[in-house]
Amino acid sequence: MxxxxxxxxxxxxxxxxxxxxxxxxxxxxxxMPGATVDEFDGEVVTGRIKVKVGPVSLTYRGxxxxxxxxxxxxxxxxxxxxKETRGAGTASATVRATLEPESGGxxxxxxxxxxxxxxxxxxxxxRGVMVEVGGKxxxxxxxxxxxxxxxxxxxxxxxxxxxxxxxxxGTSAGQAAAAVExxxxxxxxDGPGSTQPSPEVPAAATTAASADSINLVKLVGPALLKxxxxxxxxxxxxxxxxxxxxxxxAKG
Numbered sequence: 006m007x008x009x010x011x012x013x014x015x016x017x018x019x020x021x022x023x024x025x026x027x028x029x030x031x032x033x034x035x036x037m038p039g040a041t042v043d044e045f046d047g048e049v050v051t052g053r054i055k056v057k058v059g060p061v062s063l064t065y066r067g068x069x070x071x072x073x074x075x076x077x078x079x080x081x082x083x084x085x086x087x088k089e090t091r092g093a094g095t096a097s098a099t100v101r102a103t104l105e106p107e108s109g110g111x112x113x114x115x116x117x118x119x120x121x122x123x124x125x126x127x128x129x130x131x132r133g134v135m136v137e138v139g140g141k142x143x144x145x146x147x148x149x150x151x152x153x154x155x156x157x158x159x160x161x162x163x164x165x166x167x168x169x170x171x172x173x174x175g176t177s178a179g180q181a182a183a184a185v186e187x188x189x190x191x192x193x194x195d196g197p198g199s200t201q202p203s204p205e206v207p208a209a210a211t212t213a214a215s216a217d218s219i220n221l222v223k224l225v226g227p228a229l230l231k232x233x234x235x236x237x238x239x240x241x242x243x244x245x246x247x248x249x250x251x252x253x254x255a256k257g
Contacts (some may be wrong), residue, residue, distance in 0.1 A: 006128040010139045013116045014147035018102045018154055023113040024079055026154060027102070036149035038142060054087065056127060063126065064090045079104040094125020117143070 016023050026033065030050050034042040037054075044051040050069040055062060061188075074081055086097040098121040107114050123135065186253025 006124070006132065006135070007120070007122045008132050008135060009134055009229075010119045010121065011117070012119070012143040013114055014143060014150075015107055015110075015112045016147070016151055016154055019111065020079055020106055020113045023104050024076060025114065026150070027081065027104070027115070027144060028074070033150060033153065036153060037146050050085075053090075061126065062093065063092065065094075065096055065227045066090050067096070089125060092125060094123075094127065096123045096125075096127075097121070175180050 016026070018026065030045050031042050034040050034050075039055045040052060042050060042052040042056070048071060051067075052069075053064055053066045055064050057063070065087035066143065067085060069083055069085035072082045072084050081100075081102045083100045083102070084098075085100070086095070088095050099117055100117055100119045102115055102117045105114050105116070119139065121135075121139075127135070140188075
């Protein structure tokens with residue numbers, strides 16, 4: 006089953022920064038639900054993607070290769086292909102992504118055109134459902150990517166603050182001396198015997214991580230129901246009609 010899809014999303018960084026982020030495959034791969042990178046040599050990505058269709062879990066293993074990277078035009082062309090590890094299903098795609106400054110803002114708009122071909126069990130859902138799945142996946146990827154960028158920015162701010170504190174040697178030395186004196190006189194605000202709570206150490210920022218697998222039913226449940234309900238209603242109608250005809254035949 007072949008199809009074409011168009012999607013776009015925005016990230017809160019300049020096109021120059023977005024270009025560097027999107028080319029860092031190993032870093033952004035966890036932003037895509039179900040994706041795992043096994044190896045990346047700078048050109049070819051080898052990895053896996055797990056898909057869940059109801060109770061059935063599928064794993065595709067394959068490769069993706071950058072066939073074009075134009076930093077001036079900010080255009081990326083990626084060709085990917087994969088095969089089920091325990092089945093005959095296949096998937097292949099060509100993705101062309103362009104980065105442009107966001108109109109009226111400081112962010113970047115990424116536009117993607119995808120040509121995809123899928124065989125096997127997922128193809129049974131039809132083009133409509135698969136296109137909706139693609140849209141949901143791009144939404145989740147963009148959300149995770151924005152979170153990743155925000156955490157990187159926060160980490161950068163913390164590094165800058167630490168550098169500034171280290172540069173202020175006199176103040177730091179004075180604070181250290183005061184702390185030592187306080188411990189010697191028993192006036193420390195924390196530690197053994199203190200009535201003050203110990204300062205909380207902020208937990209490390211959680212990197213945007215992918216789900217274990219792509220749950221197609223969860224992603225497009227309403228769309229599936231729209232397809233299943235009419236079929237179920239028609240089947241029920243035929244069953245009732247058959248039962249009525251059978252009774253009439255029996256009476257005759």
